[in-house]
Amino acid sequence: MKRIQVAEKNKLWFTLSLILVTISLGSLFIQGLNFGIDFIGGTIVTMELHAPFEEADARGIVDKFDTGADITYAGDAKTQVIITTKKSLNTEERQALFSGFQEKYNLQAADLLSIDTVNPSIGKEMASNAIIAIVVAVLLMLVYITFRFEFLFGITAVIALVHDLIVVLGVYSIFQIQVNSPFIAAMLTVLGYSIMDTVVVFDRIRENRPKFGKHAYLDLVDTSVTQTIVRSINTSLTTLIAITSLYIFGVPAIKDFALPLMVGIAIGTYSSIFNASALWYTIKEYQFKRHEKAIAK
Amino acid sequence: MDKKNIHRKSVIKLIAITLSIALVGYILFYGITVGVYNIGNIGKSINYGLDLTGGVNVVLEAQSTDADPVTSEKIDSSILTIRQRIDSIGVSEPTITKQGDNRIRVSIPSVSDQEEALNLIGKTAQLEFLGPDDSVILTGKDVIDSKGVMQTDNSGVEKAVVTLKFSEEGTKLFADATQKYQGQIIKIKLDDEVISSPTVNVVITSGEAVIEGMKDIDEAGNLASLIRGGALPVKLEPVEIRTIGPTLGQNSLSESIFAGIIGISLVLIFMLVVYRGLGFLADLALLIYIIIVLTIMTALNVTLTLPGIAGLILTVGMAVDANVIIFSRIQEEARSGKSLLTSIDVGFARAFGTILDSNVTTLIAGFVLFFLGSGSVQGFAVTLILGILVSMFTAIVITKRLIKILVKTGLFNNNAFYGL
Numbered sequence: 091m092k093r094i095q096v097a098e099k100n101k102l103w104f105t106l107s108l109i110l111v112t113i114s115l116g117s118l119f120i121q122g123l124n125f126g127i128d129f130i131g132g133t134i135v136t137m138e139l140h141a142p143f144e145e146a147d148a149r150g151i152v153d154k155f156d157t158g159a160d161i162t163y164a165g166d167a168k169t170q171v172i173i174t175t176k177k178s179l180n181t182e183e184r185q186a187l188f189s190g191f192q193e194k195y196n197l198q199a200a201d202l203l204s205i206d207t208v209n210p211s212i213g214k215e216m217a218s219n220a221i222i223a224i225v226v227a228v229l230l231m232l233v234y235i236t237f238r239f240e241f242l243f244g245i246t247a248v249i250a251l252v253h254d255l256i257v258v259l260g261v262y263s264i265f266q267i268q269v270n271s272p273f274i275a276a277m278l279t280v281l282g283y284s285i286m287d288t289v290v291v292f293d294r295i296r297e298n299r300p301k302f303g304k305h306a307y308l309d310l311v312d313t314s315v316t317q318t319i320v321r322s323i324n325t326s327l328t329t330l331i332a333i334t335s336l337y338i339f340g341v342p343a344i345k346d347f348a349l350p351l352m353v354g355i356a357i358g359t360y361s362s363i364f365n366a367s368a369l370w371y372t373i374k375e376y377q378f379k380r381h382e383k384a385i386a387k
Numbered sequence: 388m389d390k391k392n393i394h395r396k397s398v399i400k401l402i403a404i405t406l407s408i409a410l411v412g413y414i415l416f417y418g419i420t421v422g423v424y425n426i427g428n429i430g431k432s433i434n435y436g437l438d439l440t441g442g443v444n445v446v447l448e449a450q451s452t453d454a455d456p457v458t459s460e461k462i463d464s465s466i467l468t469i470r471q472r473i474d475s476i477g478v479s480e481p482t483i484t485k486q487g488d489n490r491i492r493v494s495i496p497s498v499s500d501q502e503e504a505l506n507l508i509g510k511t512a513q514l515e516f517l518g519p520d521d522s523v524i525l526t527g528k529d530v531i532d533s534k535g536v537m538q539t540d541n542s543g544v545e546k547a548v549v550t551l552k553f554s555e556e557g558t559k560l561f562a563d564a565t566q567k568y569q570g571q572i573i574k575i576k577l578d579d580e581v582i583s584s585p586t587v588n589v590v591i592t593s594g595e596a597v598i599e600g601m602k603d604i605d606e607a608g609n610l611a612s613l614i615r616g617g618a619l620p621v622k623l624e625p626v627e628i629r630t631i632g633p634t635l636g637q638n639s640l641s642e643s644i645f646a647g648i649i650g651i652s653l654v655l656i657f658m659l660v661v662y663r664g665l666g667f668l669a670d671l672a673l674l675i676y677i678i679i680v681l682t683i684m685t686a687l688n689v690t691l692t693l694p695g696i697a698g699l700i701l702t703v704g705m706a707v708d709a710n711v712i713i714f715s716r717i718q719e720e721a722r723s724g725k726s727l728l729t730s731i732d733v734g735f736a737r738a739f740g741t742i743l744d745s746n747v748t749t750l751i752a753g754f755v756l757f758f759l760g761s762g763s764v765q766g767f768a769v770t771l772i773l774g775i776l777v778s779m780f781t782a783i784v785i786t787k788r789l790i791k792i793l794v795k796t797g798l799f800n801n802n803a804f805y806g807l
Contacts, residue, residue, distance in 0.1 A: 135711040136635070181509065181625070199500045201637045210628040212446070223759040230751045238744055241491075251644060272694060275756055275764040279701065279771065282752030286745040290712065293741045321715045324661060326709070328654045329704025335650030335702050341639045344646070347767070363725055 094319055095366055097371035098312035103364040104372075107253055114260020123263050129217050133179040136164065136203040139195045143171060151190035164342075170203065220274040224255070227278055231285050231329045239292055240349060242373060243298050247288045250366040254284050257335050257357045258350060265354050267349065276350035283329070284358025288366040293311030294318050295367065305378050311371040317361060326359040326365035389729055397795040404789065408674050413628055415678055421723040431684050435496075436692030436766060439640040441633030442496040443504045447623035449489045457489045461620040466491055468616050472507050475612035491623065501630040503609070509625050511577060512613040516564070517574040523572070526618070529557030533614040535607030538597065547607040549598040551614070556595030566592045577610070643696045650700050652678070668789045669710040676706045676781040680774060689773070692766035703773025705749070709782030712745075713738040717790075727794050735787050744781060746775050 096103065122271055128133060145161055152159045156175035164170040171191075185290065188202055228248055235244035258280065262269055294314040302310040328351060337348035437444050449457040466483050473481045482494040498504045514527035515749060519594070532552040539545050553561055564573070565587050575583040583598045599606040633637075655673065658666035680699065684691060717734035721727060753775065756768035784804055 119493060140632075158725075181502070188502065199502075200632055202501055203632045205501060205505075205628055205630045207625070207628040208446075209624075210627045219759055223755050226759065227752050230755065231748050234747060235752060270428070275694065275760060275767045278752045278756050279749075279767075282749035283705075285748040286708075288707060289579045289745040289748055290741055293744055297737075301695040320714075321711050324710050325704070325708035328657055328707040329701065331653045331657060332650035332700045332704045335653060336643075336697060339646030339649055340697075341640065341642050341693070343639065343693045344643055344697050347694055351697075352699065365561075370710065 091180045093312050094316045094317075094363075095312060096315045096368050097308045098195045100368040100372050102121055102369050107361070107365055110260070111256050113251060114256050114263065117263040118256075121263060121266065123124060123259065124212075124266040124268050126268040127174070127178075128270040130176070131208050132211045133177075133184065133208075134172060134204075134206040135179075135184065136170060136205075136368060137191055138165070138170050138201045138203055139151070139191070139197070140169055141195070142168055143167040143195070143337065144353050147194065148173070148191075154190070155179060155187055167364070168303065178209050185327060214273060216274075221269075223274065223278060227281055228252075231281070234291070235289065235292075239296060240314065243292045243296075244371060245291070246366050246369040246373065247285055249369060250288055250361040251281055251284060251367060253361050254357045258354045259354050262350070270346055272343075272346040273350050276347050276354060278356025279351060280358055283355055284362055287326070287359055287362030290321065290368075291315060291318050291367050292361060295370070307371050307374045307378070309350075315363060315367055321349055322359060326355055329355055329376070337356045392696040394494065397420070397792050400792050401789075401796055405671065408671060408678070412674065415681060419518060431493045433681070434688050434690045435636075435640070436690045436695065437494055437496055437629075437636070438631055438693045439636050440496050441498065441631045441636035441690065442494065443498045443501055443508075444627075444629040445492070445505060445508055446486065446626050446627040447491045447493065447509060447525045448626045449491075450624050451489065451620040455694055456619070457621055459488075459618050461488065462491060465619050465621060465623060467716055468619055469493060469508055471616040472612060473504075475616060490626070490691055494676055497633060498630070500766070501632065505625070505628060505630070507609060507613065510613055511622050513576075513621045514580050514614055515576045515619045516561070517576060518564060518568055519571045519573075521574075522767060525553070525557050525560045527614055529553050529560065530614055530619070531557075533611040535601070535609070540599075546563055546599065547601040547604045548609050549601060549611045549614070551596045551598065553594040553596070555594075561591040561596065564592060565589070570641065577613075578689060582610075595731060639693055643693060647696060647700050651703055658707060658710075662711075664793070665714045665717070665790070667794060668786060669707060669714070671789055672710060672781050672786040673706055675776055675785055677703070679776050679781065680770075683773060683777065684770075690766060691770075694764065694767035695770040698767045698770035700775060701725065702778055705746075705775060706778030706781060709738075709746075710786055713786060729789070731787070731790055731794065735783070739783060742779060746779055750775050758807075793800055 095151075147162050152161060152173055152175075156177055156179070158176050160172075160174040162172045162174070164172050173187070184205065184207070188197075191197060191203075228251060231251075232244045232248050233244075235247055255277065258277065262273070280287060291314060294317055295310060298310055298314050298317075302313075333348050333351050333355070336344055340348060392718075447465075449462060450459040466485065469491070470481065470483055473483075477658055481497065482492075484492050486492050493508050495504055505542060512527065514530065516524040516526070518524055530551050532550075532555045534550045536548060536550055537545050539547045568587050569590065570587065572584050572586050574581050575585075583600050585599065598610070603609065605620075651673075655670045658669045660666070662669060664774075680702075683689075713734060716738045717730050720730035720733045723734065729787075753768050755774040757765055757772065760768055
């Protein structure tokens with residue numbers, strides 16, 4: 091098999107990643123994220139109307155409660171209505187809203203398909219918990235890799251992870267896809283999955299080390315990546331196949347999980363192959379050259 | 388192929404294993420009846436989450452005021468009261484748990500009227516009888532029984548009313564008040580809302596009273612059960628509500644199962660195409676994996692939620708990963724000139740460390756999610772953790788046995804079969 095030039099073309103991969111990160115951060119600063127009710131609070135009510143409806147009719151009922159509400163169609167025959175308000179409606183308001191539709195479309199109690207209401211206070215908590223969870227998870231992974239491998243492996247793996255996080259957030263920001271609590275769970279899973287890929291490559295580097303010259307980092311990294319790349323791609327493919335079927339055939343609640351997983355696994359696989367070990371090589375090489383210089387003096 | 392080299396015992400073993408997977412799978416998904424016992428049928432015995440059965444999930448936050456701080460005792464007694472109220476409307480098995488210092492999470496499966504259930508849970512149900520001067524005569528604490536009944540009034544019209552029976556002390560207080568305020572109006576307030584304001588015509592010493600003005604018998608019955616259950620010691624504000632109607636839940640379940648089956652089938656085909664003979668073994672191992680995970684979930688009574696299904700499908704991808712690592716290793720060893728059986732042993736030994744290290748990192752993510760997440764996120768974490776543990780077991784223990792048996796059968800001795 092032709093050798094993959096990860097360490098050899100490290101500048102190319104770093105440039106590519108830098109571009110991705112810059113675009114992502116740019117979008118995050120300029121338009122930010124489109125947070126859903128889990129984070130900013132609000133109410134989502136879904137009803138089965140049994141017949142196609144005019145948005146204007148629905149708007150007439152909804153405007154009494156929140157003029158900024160989103161009204162969208164759902165269901166196979168577009169007979170369901172989803173009303174999303176930015177302010178969280180209290181029990182009386184929700185009941186009045188449902189009564190409004192009940193009268194107009196002659197609905198039964200069971201036609202109220204689902205209600206989701208989140209107070210803004212809960213949303214703020216959720217956001218801070220999410221950040222804590224991600225920081226804790228990353229630190230624990232760093233500790234584990236340092237313990238099983240070495241600190242430099244750990245820190246490069248974590249840098250690759252931060253890259254994955256930023257790019258997935260960037261994708262969500264660029265396309266303004268709504269971010270709710272499943273996104274956080276998916277992000278943490280992506281962290282675990284992406285580092286799993288990275289560990290497999292590092293594991294091979296660790297194993298191959300005695301076979302190469304003490305400072306033949308370039309050969310060591312590129313050979314190891316070449317040996318593991320088929321596995322990396324194949325496992326990411328199987329996972330992507332499974333998750334993509336969920337995304338295509340699943341219900342909205344499952345799609346919220348599947349989409350960030352798909353994006354994250356794709357990015358994670360890229361960074362595990364092309365970033366983590368290239369970064370390790372670059373730092374090792376830099377340390378080695380500095381050491382040589384010190385001796386030469 | 389040399390027929391003499393075929394090892395009979397191993398062939399039988401392999402066929403037996405394949406058949407037993409099929410049998411166990413059949414029992415698991417369709418169930419069989421042996422005498423009076425129903426065995427299997429995981430679809431019926433697994434514990435489904437609210438998002439799949441429909442139901443109401445509410446997080447209530449106790450509102451603290453300076454005069455009336457929230458205490459742990461108040462939360463505990465609120466939980467008791469809420470449980471009584473839900474039991475009184477006779478719905479199945481609510482789960483009521485304390486969350487943090489000042490929150491209560493209430494989950495009720497299979498609720499047909501979502502708003503009604505929400506109403507019942509959060510009402511403080513502070514019942515007060517007030518005199519014309521707004522002095523409190525008696526409160527819900529003085530009521531020992533209450534019922535919603537149909538009653539014919541003076542004009543012969545049948546109306547839904549709530550009957551009240553006072554305690555001994557309440558009877559006395561009520562008698563005194565009706566004496567004092569004869570001909571005047573008494574207000575009956577529920578949660579600061581006047582629900583009835585009857586005029587006192589006679590002195591009532593029987594210790595009984597009725598609240599009129601109910602819409603129908605259901606409303607009367609609900610109010611009666613609120614009064615019976617007693618007032619909540621604190622004001623509870625719903626901060627998060629998630630309800631799902633029963634039909635939506637059912638749809639989600641069947642659509643997710645369909646999506647899952649397609650996803651898993653595609654993975655099985657992929658493995659077969661890419662890894663051929665070894666892929667077939669990986670597929671067998673994957674089916675065993677699915678059977679074990681579902682069995683453990685049923686045995687431990689783990690609740691299966693929609694995010695949980697996503698987690699399960701994700702771990703199917705991961706379970707394959709361990710096999711891929713092992714197979715790549717075996718292929719590498721075989722290419723370096725070792726015999727097939729030696730390659731298998733060396734390949735497994737080498738792959739073990741890799742699989743362990745790579746799975747521990749994902750386990751870390753799973754545990755962080757479990758301990759720091761809530762609700763739906765926890766459901767995802769549970770299946771993720773369970774899936775990783777079982778997938779390591781099937782990859783390392785079961786796949787190894789399967790491969791050795793297959794090689795020993797001598798049926799397939801050409802390297803192409805093993806994707807070499």
